[in-house]
Amino acid sequence: MKKVLVGLLLVTLIGAGLTGCGTKTGSADKKIVIGASATPHAEILEQARPILEKAGYELEIKEYADYVQPNLALDSGDLDANYFQHKPYLDQFNQENNTKIVSAAIIHYEPFGIYPGKTKTIEELADGAQIAVPNDATNEARALLLLEAQGLIKLKEGVGLNATKNDIVENPKNVEIVEIEAAxxxxxxxxxxxxxxxxxxxxxxxxxxxxxxxxxxxxDSVAAETYGNIIAVKEGNENREDIKALIDALKSDAVRQYINDTYEGAVVPKF
Structure with missing residues (x-):
């Protein structure tokens, strides 16, 4: 009789363990763990927190200082979602790392800017001046397109979002493109x-x-449509109820108002 009871107990425990695998169940599905850059992503997520609480969800935000670790953490299952990147970067990351991460929603857009360093205006730029750009492929292409729009360089016809400094065909000021980590x-x-x-x-x-x-x-540029910052999840989790609740909270009127009031055009809602 004891052996029978032990066997039944083991079956029950194994069954409970199997039920806990795969999709989130029980109390675990009421906690959303998301990775984000500190600014503005984590700040925006903080505004979504009370909205999610009203919907019955706890939000845990993990901040990252780079563009690699939050995708690795998402792929490994340590995160439910992340919020820091645009889709061209994600596509490149998936290709290079054999990951299957997808966009669940576009939340906002951050315009790239050319900022003055030792030279204060484009007109004052001397021959051979140095211009720093992000060193990751998708963001470097975006930076080069912005420099081209200002007449500083001309890129090979049709390179678009695949542009590198090797695609510069005209460089009237002989500027030196210096590739530096975005951070x-x-x-x-x-x-x-x-x-x-x-x-x-x-x-x-x-x-x-x-x-x-x-x-x-x-x-209103093509870049604004192409480089919208997304909520990313593992493929197959796009329609999970907690992810839907997260997106609804981020697309709320309260979050839109916060973005507009706080960032004064440096962050633009895409909803």
Whole structure:
């Protein structure tokens, strides 16, 4: 009789363990763990927290200082979602790392800006001046397109979002393109003439694209559509109820108002 009871107990425990695998169940599905850049993503998520609480969800925000770890953490299952990147970067990351991460929603857009360093205006730029750009492929292409729009360089016909500095076919001022990790660009300003800086890192450094940049992407440009910042999840989790609740909270009127009031054009809602 004891053996029978032990056997039944083991079956029950194994069954309970199997039920806990795969999709989130029980109390675990009421907690959303999301990775984010500190600025503006984590700040925006904080505004969604009370909305999620009313819907019965607990939000845990894990901040990251780079663009690699939050995707690795999402792929490994340590995160339910992340919020820091645009889709071109995600597509490149998936290709290079054999991951299956997808976009669940576009939340906002951060205009790239050209910021003054040792040189204060584009007109004052000397022959051979140094311009710093992000060193990851998708953001470097975006920076080069912005420099081209200002007449500083001309890129090979049709390269678009695949552009690298090797695709520069005209360079009337012989500017030197200096590739630097995106997170370090703002700190490089004192060492270069100009720098093209990602929106989140500019904000983090106390720079506002509409006030401090000498040129920036238009909010109605192709870049605004292409480089919207997304909520990313593992493939197959896009329609999970907790992810839907997260997106609904981020797309609320309260969050839109917070973005508009706080960032003054440096962050633009895409909903």
């Amino acid at each position: 370090q660009l703002a700190r490089s300003l004192q060492d270069v003439d100009l720098a093209v800086i990602n929106g989140n890192y500019a904000i983090e450094a106390g720079l506002n694209v509409s006030k401090d940049a000498i040129a920036f992407e238009d909010k």
